[in-house]
Amino acid sequence: MNTQSSTENRIIVVLGAGRTGTSLLTRILNILGMSLSEKEVPLSEQNPAGFFEDAEIVEIQKNFLSKLSCHPYLPFPVDFLKNQNISSFHNDVHSIVFKNINKTSTIWGFKDPRTPNLLPIWTRVFNKYKIVPKYVLTVRNPQSTVVSLHKQYGDSPQIAELTWLHRNCEALYHTGGNCFIVHYEDWFSEKAAMIGSQLLQYTGLAEYWGNERSVSDAMNDCVKPQLNRAVYNDYEIKNRYVIKLYSVLQNCHGDSFDRRKLMDVVVECRKAMAEFSGWPMMAQQFYRQQNRSVNQKTKKKLEAVEPKLQKSYEEKVQYVGDIQKYIIECKDLSDQNEHLRIRLSVKAKELQDTQRKLEAIEPELDRNRKELFTLKTSTSFKVGLILVKAVVKPGKNTLLFPLYLLRVLLASRAVKN
Structure with missing residues (x-):
């Protein structure tokens, strides 16, 4: 475990409601020097340039939500920190954090849209081990976010609005508004290089940034016009608290803004949502029952x-x-x-x-x-052969010996002539 001073135990946490530019922001921070985990979530159609998400963190947060039987879009039960699975999740977070802190030569950072709901647990780990987190919140026009959530995941506009409101409120509330606020739309404007320079200073990445390359060049390499998906399709936000929170956030840029005014609206929005907490509770209960029913059906099928x-x-x-x-x-x-x-x-x-x-x-x-x-063709051989036959087989051969001998001699004379 890293036991050095807290100034060396730094982390960058990227927050956002989902479909608000968290991947683009993480990619920019990575180009500015922030280290990412070696194992990332693979590419998909939703994010062709990459999610830049730590696969381990995504997995443990999904598993923890499953153990809580909580839907990631809905508020958690008020007593969720007393859940018996908290200790296991706490240990998993601690293990991942220190593995990456000790491995990196700069500052490690991560992002996962589920993080805002789980910030109370992350905060416990940060406080216990004297880790200094730097929170960067990316905000996108809720009109664009709703359209994107509906297009990519099929979420209804009403659910998408509540998701945007809930996750932004959780991110701001649990960080106390102590974060750097980036607007997705600003990356595609002349402000991009300035925001990049401000992020270098805010996150502490400036000490690792060399002079051989300008921030403006880095932004040009990273931010491509075709990545800009800020299309509203004339959709109009219905939820007045979404409208109210975004109207305040529009005046919040970087880490210098009217934090009290912002947090007053955040508290107001959370209070309004709490007044309707019965509906989220029923929704969570229905979600658990559905999961239970699906699990039972699956179990029966498996048994069959x-x-x-x-x-x-x-x-x-x-x-x-x-x-x-x-x-x-x-x-x-x-x-x-x-x-x-x-x-x-x-x-x-x-x-x-x-x-x-x-x-x-x-x-x-x-x-x-x-x-x-x-x-074999010589006269002497033929004469000898006749003589041998006359001796070996007497009789006819002996009587005819003179005749045979005469014939051989005559033949020999004829050949010579």
């Missing part, structure tokens, strides 16, 4: 198919066993083939050696064959 799954598993085990047996047999055959190949190679070499020897004695064999032929 369990015997088939078990049989399939056993068949696969047998199949794997057969495959392993075949692999062993194939290996044995391969070894035998290799042994035969070596033997054939040796025999081929011996055959080549024999062939060379035969080629070497072939001239001598030709001479011997010629000499033998000459010998």
Whole structure:
């Protein structure tokens, strides 16, 4: 664990309601020097440039919400900090935070739209381990946000408005308004470079920023006109508290703004939402029942198919066993083939050696064959052969010996003439 001074235990926390430019802001902070986790949430159609979200944080926060049986759009129960799963979530947060703090050479930061609801737990970790968080809140015109939430996730405009209001209020309330406020629309204006420079100072990233590159160039590389999706489609906000909060936020830029006025409106909005807390409670209860019903149906389906799954598993085990047996047999055959190949190679070499020897004695064999032929056709050989026959097989051969001898001599004389 990092036990150094609190000035060295710094974190940047990106907050936002979702579809408000949190990914773009995180990407900009990354270009300005903020370190991100090695394992990020993969790209998708919603964010083709990347989410820039820590996959571990997203996973543990989703799992914790599931254990709470809470929908991420709805307010949490007032006693959620007493939940038995808090300790486990606290430990997971602590582990991820210090793993990344100790690994980075600059300042580590993260973002996840679920974070505003869970800030009380994050705050406990920050306070316990003397971590200094720098909160950066990205705000987007609620008209654009509602249209984007409806387009990307199918959320109804009413739910999207409440999501925008709830998450912005939670982010501002739990940080006490001590944050740097960025407006999504400003990234696509002449203010972008100035905001980037202000973020360098606010977050502490300035000490890691070199002089070889201007902030303006960095913004031009990061902020592309085609990323600007601030389209309202003539939608009109219905919720008066959304209108009221955004009218105040429009005058809040950077970390220098009328914090008291902003927080007064935040408290007013949260109080208004609390007056209707019965509806969120019913919604959460319905959500839990639905999840329970879905889980029970899933359980029954699993129980129904369990015997088939078990049989399939056993068949696969047998199949794997057969495959392993075949692999062993194939290996044995391969070894035998290799042994035969070596033997054939040796025999081929011996055959080549024999062939060379035969080629070497072939001239001598030709001479011997010629000499033998000459010998067999000579008169002396023929006379000797007649004499041998007369001696070995007497009788006719002996009586005819003079005649045979005369014929050979006459033939020999004819050849000479």
